[in-house]
Amino acid sequence: MNDDPHHTLSATSDDRSPDLRAEAFQGVRAARSRELAEDYVELIAELIHAQGEARPVDIATRMGVTAPTVAKTLDRLARDGLITRAKYRSIFLTEEGRALAKECRHRHDIVLRFLLSLGLDPETAERDAEGIEHHVSERTLELFAAFVARS
């Protein structure tokens, strides 16, 4: 099964042009640069929904980083127009931040449900989804959603 009788079975070759490959890596780097903001706004939205407010201390606990790290990251998110922030007050999402959070939660959900549909245990599914979600194209997401719906 999935034996390839002709040109050696491995999918290893990769005959794409150097430029095409470079574009792929550039895309991955771009996605990586968005990861942190995506996870933060998603978490902030969830905290606001569940606790009524998003406090830095709760973000720090759930992200597994220290409070100063959260503070600096929040400053960058504010600079980038995703949140608003006042000294010693809890965090609010901007319109843009809310839109991003919604999109991210949607992506996270689909990836998670897809992994669960495949038969993965819930804890591993959550862990893998947390990383994979940022690297799934729109087309792939649609295929994942279709698979979940079908199963």
Place this chain on the structure above:
Amino acid sequence: MNDDPHHTLSATSDDRSPDLRAEAFQGVRAARSRELAEDYVELIAELIHAQGEARPVDIATRMGVTAPTVAKTLDRLARDGLITRAKYRSIFLTEEGRALAKECRHRHDIVLRFLLSLGLDPETAERDAEGIEHHVSERTLELFAAFVARS
């Protein structure tokens, strides 16, 4: 379809403990810190196989970064025992680097074939695989492989 008649349909809740969630994010950060080394050794192995040697200029072209960026990254890989390197000479993998490259190529292949099996077009599959491969657990990889074999 995928309507959940009881507790509101979203998979959004996420009732995991803060600590468990923190561990997931810490795992993702750890994976992210390995990404670059993985892509480099995989590419170096492939260049050695295809061209007979791995030259910085070819790495730079395919990674889509400048030559000094490659040089600095190669220095870190050498420091970490994955490659050996002499001034103005091409790059060699250490035993450890070769082992990592093999593992990464294997993972890359399975993720790629899985996405293709799902029905994704080859170019998008390559792009997504390049990012996803670093965030797939052993269990998930097995499920992907099983799906490829079954289809």
Place this chain on the structure above:
DNA sequence: GCGAAATGTTAGCCAAGGCTAACAATCTGC
């Protein structure tokens, strides 16, 4: 075998994203 082209290195800059130490503000319990 020499000059030009290609390749590689070094220095130095920058932003992101981690951390600890020290301090400031707020909140809570009594």
Place this chain on the structure above:
DNA sequence: GCAGATTGTTAGCCTTGGCTAACATTTCGC
């Protein structure tokens, strides 16, 4: 309503991974 606990901020340090500019070495063409 105050003391102590909790929470938040600031300053400063570090590594990673990008970049450009300048220079060094190697390779190629003839």
